[in-house]
Amino acid sequence: MxxxxxxxxxxxxxxxxxxxxxxxxxxxxxxxxxxxxxxxxxxxxxxxxxxxxxxxxxxLDRELAARLLAALGPIACSMRQAADAGDIDHLSETVIAAQRDLAELRTVVMSALGRKP
Structure with missing residues (x-):
């Protein structure tokens, strides 16, 4: 510090x-x-x-963080598949923002668990 x-x-x-x-x-x-x-x-x-x-x-509640991280994977994967199936230009800004938020949340949880994202 x-x-x-x-x-x-x-x-x-x-x-x-x-x-x-x-x-x-x-x-x-x-x-x-x-x-x-x-x-x-x-x-x-x-x-x-x-x-x-x-x-x-x-x-840190490691069990809770691990469960949260496990839940993030399928959500991000589903959103990525939906984006790949459609025209990315037509995806709503909300979905794109949610993808960014999920990626950031995953990074924070991985760091909290002492792992590299």
């Missing part, structure tokens, strides 16, 4: 910890669920402190 905060960082000392895959996965899941960075989760747990501010991002 370039440009956010002050030029002087409050936390300048970096400490490292080693985890096995299961532990690392658990810490990442807890961070995702809390909407915090992994560093913040470890810091708050170790120092027995609560976060100073609300999390930056709300937790």
């Amino acid at each position: 370039a440009g956010s905060g002050s030029n002087k960082r409050e936390r300048q000392i970096i400490l490292k910890a080693r985890f096995n895959e299961q532990e690392a996965s658990l810490v990442k899941q807890q961070a995702d669920a809390a909407g915090l960075s992994v560093s913040a989760v470890i810091r708050f747990a170790l120092l027995d402190q609560a976060p100073l501010r609300a999390s930056r991002t709300p937790p």
